[in-house]
Amino acid sequence: MRNRKARLTAFAGAFALVTGLGVPAYAQTATPSAATPSLAAPSLAAPSLVASAADAGAPAVYGRAAYLMDARSGAALFGKAADTRMPIASLTKTMTAYVVLQSAKPTDMVEIAPQDARYAEEGGGTTADLRPGDRLPVGELLYALMLPSGADAAHALARTYGPGVPGFVDKMNATARSLGMNDTRYVNADGLPTPAGDGWSTARDQAVLAAQALQVPLIEGVAGTRYHEVAATEEHGAYGWRNTNRLLAEPGVIGLKTGFTRAAGYSLAFAGERDGHRLVGVILGESVSSRRFDTAQSLLTWAPTRTAA
Numbered sequence: 001m002r003n004r005k006a007r008l009t010a011f012a013g014a015f016a017l018v019t020g021l022g023v024p025a026y027a028q029t030a031t032p033s034a035a036t037p038s039l040a041a042p043s044l045a046a047p048s049l050v051a052s053a054a055d056a057g058a059p060a061v062y063g064r065a066a067y068l069m070d071a072r073s074g075a076a077l078f079g080k081a082a083d084t085r086m087p088i089a090s091l092t093k094t095m096t097a098y099v100v101l102q103s104a105k106p107t108d109m110v111e112i113a114p115q116d117a118r119y120a121e122e123g124g125g126t127t128a129d130l131r132p133g134d135r136l137p138v139g140e141l142l143y144a145l146m147l148p149s150g151a152d153a154a155h156a157l158a159r160t161y162g163p164g165v166p167g168f169v170d171k172m173n174a175t176a177r178s179l180g181m182n183d184t185r186y187v188n189a190d191g192l193p194t195p196a197g198d199g200w201s202t203a204r205d206q207a208v209l210a211a212q213a214l215q216v217p218l219i220e221g222v223a224g225t226r227y228h229e230v231a232a233t234e235e236h237g238a239y240g241w242r243n244t245n246r247l248l249a250e251p252g253v254i255g256l257k258t259g260f261t262r263a264a265g266y267s268l269a270f271a272g273e274r275d276g277h278r279l280v281g282v283i284l285g286e287s288v289s290s291r292r293f294d295t296a297q298s299l300l301t302w303a304p305t306r307t308a309a
Contacts, residue, residue, distance in 0.1 A: 057305070059298035064265065064285025067203035068299050071211040071271070071278040077303050078281070079204070085183055086284055087198040089259030090126070090149045091206055091269050092191030095172050097142055097222070098213045100157050102175070106139030106218060109235070116156040125151030125192045126244075134236035139218065143228040146219075146257060147241040151190040158189035165189060179212060181205040191259060198263055203282040210256050210269045211280045223255025224248065245270075247293045253300070254278075260289070268292040275304040 061080050068078035076082075112130045120127040128150025130136075136144075144153035155165065162168035165188065172186040184201040187194050214220045222228075226248050232238040244258045245268075252273045259267040266286040272279055281299055286292040 057302070059295060059302050061283065061295055061299075062286060062288070062291055063267075063283040063295065065203040066281065066283045066295070066299075067207045068279060068281035068303060069207050069211065070303075071214070071280045076204075077279070078299060082204040083183060083202050085200040085202055087191070087193075087261060087264035088201045088206060088284060089191045089261040089264035089267050091201070091257050091259045091267050091282070092186060092189065092199065093145050093149060093154055093259075094206075094209055094213050094219075094257050094269060095175065095186060096154050096157060096168075096189045097145055097219050098209070098216065099168065099171050099175055100138065100142070100161050101216060101218065102171075104138045104161055106137060106142075108138045109135045110138060110141055110156055110160050111135045112152070112156050113159065116152045116159065119155040120151035123151060123190075123192045125149075125190055127151060128153050128239070128241060130156065130239075131237055136230070136236050140230050140239075142218065142222045143225065143230075143241055144239070146222050146255075147225065147228060147243040149244055149258065150241075151192060154188075154190035176205070176209075179208055181208055191261065191264070193261055193263060198261075203284050206269055206282040206284075207280050210271060210282065214254060214256065214271055214278075214280070220254060223257065224253075245293075246290075247296055250297055250300075256280075258292075266292050268296055270296040270300070272300045274300055277304065279303050 058078060065081040065084050065086065066078065067082040069076050112132050112134045114132040117130060117132055126149045128144035128148050130144060130150065130152045141153050141157055144150045145157065158165045158168035168189055169186055176184045176186065184205045185199050187196065187199040191199065226243050228241050230239040245255060247253050247270055254271040256269040256271055264285065266289045268283045270281050279300055281296060283292045283295055
């Protein structure tokens with residue numbers, strides 16, 4: 001467990017959400033949803049409210065790390081190894097979506113290149129089955145990125161808006177720093193392992209990102225969609241993508257992203273509305289896929305008793 005200085009640094013990162021640093025250009029020009037709140041500055045007294053896995057009444061969390069926060073107040077509600085650096089697999093794609101919308105509009109067109117499809121197939125990543133030569137709007141590619149967790153979509157977006165994947169990864173890391181995510185390092189746009197090693201982050205840093213990303217109406221809408229169809233046009237063929245997030249079947253759940261690699265285990269970034277609170281959480285390093293969804297639901301059910309304390 002890190003010392004108090006590290007905790008204050010993490011809370012400073014959450015405070016950066018209030019300043020507007022790193023807010024996507026699309027988010028600034030869009031009309032915010034009435035249900036989309038602004039984050040308030042977190043109280044420095046919040047650490048005293050943090051429950052741990054050992055606290056009586058707190059849900060059992062079997063993943064290697066977890067963190068739960070109230071997105072409106074910034075108060076931390078639950079923590080387990082929340083500042084431990086570890087691989088995060090496809091949770092990486094939340095940052096990809098967020099960075100893309102700093103410069104792209106949903107109507108901008110991206111052409112799928114052969115290397116985009118090849119990257120997903122050869123890398124063993126999940127794919128949205130994008131077809132080379134198709135030209136799709138950024139808004140549709142975000143569904144391909146977030147629902148089936150398409151590594152091909154991540155590669156196409158990074159290649160286009162880097163420009164080039166290395167340039168895009170630099171933007172991801174710069175954005176992480178601007179949000180105070182000082183325990184995060186991205187090495188690609190999709191979270192797949194690389195010969196040079198995996199990227200890494202923490203449960204706390206990913207919760208900070210999730211809270212910020214969900215303030216972008218398009219990301220919130222995409223993350224909360226269970227199934228999305230794209231009709232064929234002269235520019236592209238038809239597609240249908242199903243969300244891998246089983247938690248969306250529960251009332252009040254907003255999203256956000258699933259992930260898995262052998263090194264990372266099963267991960268989940270999630271959010272939900274409970275008793276007037278927007279709750280955002282992250283589970284990392286779970287060994288049983290289904291259990292991450294059960295654990296997230298337990299945390300969302302338990303959290304109002306903590307926020308009312």
